[in-house]
Amino acid sequence: xxxxxxxxxDHPSPAPAGLGQTKxxxxxxxxxxxxxxxxxxxxxxxxxxxxxLFVIFILIPVVAGFLLSxxxxxxxxxxxxxxxxxxxxxxxxxxxxxxxxxxxxxxFALFVGPIGYIFAFILAWLIAQLPSTLRTWYALAMYAPxxxxxxxxxxxxxxxxxxxxxxxxxxxxxxxxxIDKPLYFLIDKDYLLNIMIVISIWSSMGIGFLAILxxxxxxxxQLYEAGRxxxxxxxxxxxxxxxxxxxxxxxxxxxxxxxxHTLKSGGLGSTLTGSNPTPNYAGQLxxxxxxxxxxxxxxxxxxxxxxxxLLIMCFLLSKLFWKLFGPKEDx
Amino acid sequence: MQEIPLxxxxxxxxxxxxxxxxxxxxxxxTQIGIAIGLTPLAIFMLLPLFYIxxxxxxxxxxxxxxxxxxxxxxxxxxxxxxxxxxxxSTVVPVARYIFNSIVVTFLATLGMVIFGAMCAYPLxxxxxxxxxxxxxxxxxxxxxxxxxxxxPRFVVVQSLGIMNTYLxxxxxxxxxxxxxxxxxxxMDQVPNELIEAAKIDGxxxxxxxxxxxxxxxxxxxxxxxILAFQSAWGNAETSTLFMQDDAMKTLPFYMGTLTSNLxxxxxxxxxxxxxxxxxxxxxxxxxxxxxxKVITTMAHSGIK
Numbered sequence: 001x002x003x004x005x006x007x008x009x010d011h012p013s014p015a016p017a018g019l020g021q022t023k024x025x026x027x028x029x030x031x032x033x034x035x036x037x038x039x040x041x042x043x044x045x046x047x048x049x050x051x052x053l054f055v056i057f058i059l060i061p062v063v064a065g066f067l068l069s070x071x072x073x074x075x076x077x078x079x080x081x082x083x084x085x086x087x088x089x090x091x092x093x094x095x096x097x098x099x100x101x102x103x104x105x106x107x108f109a110l111f112v113g114p115i116g117y118i119f120a121f122i123l124a125w126l127i128a129q130l131p132s133t134l135r136t137w138y139a140l141a142m143y144a145p146x147x148x149x150x151x152x153x154x155x156x157x158x159x160x161x162x163x164x165x166x167x168x169x170x171x172x173x174x175x176x177x178x179i180d181k182p183l184y185f186l187i188d189k190d191y192l193l194n195i196m197i198v199i200s201i202w203s204s205m206g207i208g209f210l211a212i213l214x215x216x217x218x219x220x221x222q223l224y225e226a227g228r229x230x231x232x233x234x235x236x237x238x239x240x241x242x243x244x245x246x247x248x249x250x251x252x253x254x255x256x257x258x259x260x261h262t263l264k265s266g267g268l269g270s271t272l273t274g275s276n277p278t279p280n281y282a283g284q285l286x287x288x289x290x291x292x293x294x295x296x297x298x299x300x301x302x303x304x305x306x307x308x309x310l311l312i313m314c315f316l317l318s319k320l321f322w323k324l325f326g327p328k329e330d331x
Numbered sequence: 332m333q334e335i336p337l338x339x340x341x342x343x344x345x346x347x348x349x350x351x352x353x354x355x356x357x358x359x360x361t362q363i364g365i366a367i368g369l370t371p372l373a374i375f376m377l378l379p380l381f382y383i384x385x386x387x388x389x390x391x392x393x394x395x396x397x398x399x400x401x402x403x404x405x406x407x408x409x410x411x412x413x414x415x416x417x418x419x420s421t422v423v424p425v426a427r428y429i430f431n432s433i434v435v436t437f438l439a440t441l442g443m444v445i446f447g448a449m450c451a452y453p454l455x456x457x458x459x460x461x462x463x464x465x466x467x468x469x470x471x472x473x474x475x476x477x478x479x480x481x482x483p484r485f486v487v488v489q490s491l492g493i494m495n496t497y498l499x500x501x502x503x504x505x506x507x508x509x510x511x512x513x514x515x516x517x518m519d520q521v522p523n524e525l526i527e528a529a530k531i532d533g534x535x536x537x538x539x540x541x542x543x544x545x546x547x548x549x550x551x552x553x554x555x556x557i558l559a560f561q562s563a564w565g566n567a568e569t570s571t572l573f574m575q576d577d578a579m580k581t582l583p584f585y586m587g588t589l590t591s592n593l594x595x596x597x598x599x600x601x602x603x604x605x606x607x608x609x610x611x612x613x614x615x616x617x618x619x620x621x622x623x624k625v626i627t628t629m630a631h632s633g634i635k
Contacts, residue, residue: 033460040459042536047465050450053506056487058472064483065475075482123372126365133351134366136622141373147561147614148379205376207558211513214550218520235361249516256512260474300482307475314474 069304079301086305097306100281101289104193108285109262111197116204117258121251123205124213125239139213146206157199157272161185186272192282196268204261208254215250219243252325259317263310266291286310380615387411387608391601410605417589417602423577425585429609432564432582434497436613439504439563444555447510448548452540454511455518456526466515469508481572488573499573500581504563510555517551518544553621560617565610586610 037044069086071079090097127138160168173179185191219242224232227242244251266287269278277292278284284292286306294303388406415425453459454466484503493499521544529539545552570584589603 036460040453040457043453043457043459043462046453046536046540047450050446050506050511051465053446053502054469054472054508056491057484057503057506058475058480058508059468060487061480061483062472062475064486065480068483123369126369129365130362136619138366138369138373139622140618141377143618144377144380147618148383148611202376207509207513207554210554210557211516211551214517214554218517218550249519253513253516256470256473257509264474294481307480311471311475315471318470318474 065304066308068301069308071301072299073301073304074298075300076298082301086302087309089302090305090309096277096281096284097289101284101286104281104284105263105286107193108197108200108265109259112200112204112265113258113262116201116262117208117255119201120205120209120254120258121212124209124216125243128213128216139210142205142209145203146209157195161195161272188282192269192272192278196272196283199268199272200262200265204258206257206261208257208261211250211253211257212247215247216243218250219246248325252321255321255325256318259314259321263314263317383608383611386604389601389604410601414602414605414609423580425582427578428580428582428585431497431500431579435500435504435569435581436560436563438497438501440556440559442501442505443507443510443559443563444552446505447507447555447559448514448545448552449540450511451514451518452544455515456521456523456544469511473508473512477568481568485572494573495576495579497579500566500569500579503569503573504566507559507562510559513555513558514548514551517548521547549624553624557618557621561614564613582606582610 068079070081070083071086072082073079123142127135127142130138169185170179170183173183183191185195223242223246224238227238232238232241264287266285269283269285270288272283277288287310290303290306290310293299293306385403387410388408389403390405390407390409393404417425454462454469488494488499488503493502525543525547526539529543534543565583567581567583567587570580571587574580574584586603586606589606
């Protein structure tokens with residue numbers, strides 16, 4: 001909550017406390033706060049409908065989830081308190097988590113996040129250069145994988161990477177003599193994670209891409225003309241000096257969404273291979289691990305602890321992006 | 332400024348063709364380069380779309396060809412009749428699922444867009460006490476995996492007594508923080524001078540919101556509509572968790588039951604393919620309409 005006095009306020013600034021009466025100072029501060037709240041009563045009315053639903057369906061469950069992470073809970077009996085045990089086990093005993101899930105998640109996020117993000121920006125910028133009739137169709141093409149998300153995507157890709165000679169990629173490689181025998185793409189642990197990365201980048205032109213596209217189109221055209229007068233000569237300079245600074249809010253949005261997308265994506269490995277856990281835990285990500293413990297073994301307390309760790313990781317990463325793209329003090 | 336009437340009046344195919352020719356003539360050299368360069372990628376990205384359309388019309392023997400074919404050879408509508416026939420004998424016909432889906436999706440999308448915009452406006456433009464806290468909460472909740480809060484959510488819905496009602500579908504979906512975040516980011520860009528000028532002219536807050544802010548951020552509104560529609564239309568979670576009556580469940584849930592044993596059952600492959608197309612077409616339409624709106628409103632929004 002901000003304690004800064006607004007510059008344009010009709011309210012008198014808090015008077016210096018006479019005779020060190022802290023009590024009257026506190027009440028003065030409180031009455032100032034109340035008058036501020038009363039002044040903005042309409043704003044509260046605006047946010048009320050969403051906020052009520054938000055508190056009921058997100059905030060309360062999240063807090064409950066946080067509390068559950070300190071318990072043993074199997075969905076039938078009443079949860080029993082375990083303190084930090086779940087977290088201790090996670091970081092000292094859970095070999096699958098330490099050896100497979102964590103490295104997998106980091107590798108996955110490191111590739112999919114930045115590459116998908118840069119890719120989305122470049123594509124959105126290129127599409128924004130096209131005349132409007134063509135623009136819709138190209139935007140549709142890029143967004144198509146996200147539109148059809150669950151439905152066709154895994155079907156198409158499993159067919160591509162099928163592990164015998166009838167799979168498209170195998171038969172292609174065999175035909176050109178690049179390999180002697182078919183590769184078991186979806187079972188071999190050397191391939192699975194890489195394939196998941198490729199598929200995720202392919203399908204990551206989603207909400208972030210749309211936001212960036214709308215953001216680029218939102219930039220005032222007059223700025224480019226002004227820029228040209230000021231000596232901007234190439235399109236690249238235009239992007240760097242005008243487009244990106246003007247659409248920082250959308251860039252931030254897309255960055256946060258790409259973190260959320262990468263760290264929260266799961267289930268890809270198990271849909272591709274048809275089993276959770278994936279063979280040798282090769283494609284096991286955080287969410288798969290949560291699903292494994294939460295809905296297969298019904299250790300919900302432990303699953304909650306994993307998701308709290310995931311939340312903290314997401315939070316730290318988004319802080320980093322906030323530093324890069326977030327509003328500065330003077331804005 | 333004179334609006335272009337072409338955008339609103341009904342156009343004939345000849346008129347569209349003329350528009351197309353006009354658009355092609357407008358293209359300069361860089362644009363041609365970009366368009367040509369992007370085309371292979373666009374075709375590659377469109378593959379799943381193409382696949383869904385072809386798959387739904389394949390006769391049974393083509394569905395199981397190996398290696399599978401992308402293009403249908405003998406198109407048939409047998410899959411669709413199979414989908415209808417499947418539910419004829421059961422208590423709940425597929426039409427009921429479709430009806431539920433339409434009601435739920437309509438209400439949820441409307442709620443997400445309207446409440447989201449209403450919440451985003453003060454967050455972006457009024458520095459009221461607590462606004463940072465609210466925005467921080469919205470942002471943080473974005474990062475929380477929904478899988479992890481499924482159980483507490485179930486308890487909440489149960490204790491509210493909205494199990495097996497449309498409210499049980501709609502309300503949890505409306506609380507979607509993504510929409511608030513995106514709209515707030517766009518509303519940040521609306522010039523403060525514009526709002527202050529309107530205030531000086533005596534416009535009430537609601538008028539400013541409805542007539543000034545919303546039209547300026549209409550690209551964001553269109554984007555959020557696409558997103559909200561898609562997440563509501565494809566949502567099977569509320570059906571699985573909060574609805575015990577079969578008659579209250581939605582189409583994605585039914586599709587899930589069709590495809591869940593697909594790996595080891597041959598029987599309903601055709602129906603599943605047809606269902607996938609039925610699921611997909613509304614998303615496609617909403618995307619096309621909204622995306623077109625992004626482009627036309629961009630050209631004529633109030634501040635340009």
